[in-house]
Amino acid sequence: PRCIWLSRHGESLYNVEKKIGGDSWLSERGFRYSYKLPDLVKQSAGDADLTVWTSTLIRTQQTAQELPYKQLHWKALDELDAGVCDGMTYEEIEEKYPGDFKARDENKYEYRYPGGESYRDVVIRLEPIIMELERQENILIVTHQAVLRCIYAYFMNVPQEESPWMSIPLHTLIKLEPKAYGTKVTRIKADV
Ligand code: F6P
Numbered sequence: 739p740r741c742i743w744l745s746r747h748g749e750s751l752y753n754v755e756k757k758i759g760g761d762s763w764l765s766e767r768g769f770r771y772s773y774k775l776p777d778l779v780k781q782s783a784g785d786a787d788l789t790v791w792t793s794t795l796i797r798t799q800q801t802a803q804e805l806p807y808k809q810l811h812w813k814a815l816d817e818l819d820a821g822v823c824d825g826m827t828y829e830e831i832e833e834k835y836p837g838d839f840k841a842r843d844e845n846k847y848e849y850r851y852p853g854g855e856s857y858r859d860v861v862i863r864l865e866p867i868i869m870e871l872e873r874q875e876n877i878l879i880v881t882h883q884a885v886l887r888c889i890y891a892y893f894m895n896v897p898q899e900e901s902p903w904m905s906i907p908l909h910t911l912i913k914l915e916p917k918a919y920g921t922k923v924t925r926i927k928a929d930v
Contacts, residue, residue, distance in 0.1 A: 747797040759824035788876035794857040817882035821854025846902040
């Protein structure tokens with residue numbers, strides 16, 4: 739039976755600096771995850787064949803670089819665009835754009851960064867990805883926190899408005915298995 743696996747990219751240099759967005763490399767810890775990922779996938783998928791989808795950003799491609807499967811890179815899987823706040827920490831955003839910081843906290847799903855995107859925008863740009871996923875066999879998606887929240891909410895039948903608060907931790911492989919009663923979820927945490 740077909741399955742979908744989800745993973746965030748390994749810890750990036752921006753994650754370490756608590757900066758959002760950008761296109762940074764993985765940290766050393768993030769690279770350790772990339773070296774462990776093939777075994778995690780093997781544990782979960784056995785010898786099944788699968789295709790890896792990443793975003794076009796360096797950190798997802800570095801995370802997937804050791805995986806011995808066919809790979810595709812999708813712009814539609816790039817992280818939520820934080821517009822003028824790209825590259826800032828949440829503290830810097832709160833200081834420089836206090837009104838925006840508050841507005842986002844009050845309605846994180848609808849809030850759109852100036853010059854960037856909202857979660858709703860991401861859900862809309864993911865529509866072709868979701869359609870393609872429904873047609874495909876086994877797929878492993880290596881992408882970003884906000885994007886994974888939206889994909890996860892879709893397959894778990896959670897209302898999209900709740901997606902901005904879903905927990906998708908780093909260094910964890912999530913397996914989604916469609917069953918008659920719903921979707922079975924298995925999470926494997928890597929020790930990195
Ligand atoms: O911090 C990592 C990150 O992927 C950022 O690039 C992105 O802006 C953020 O998480 C999305 O999470 P939230 O919507 O909770 O700010």
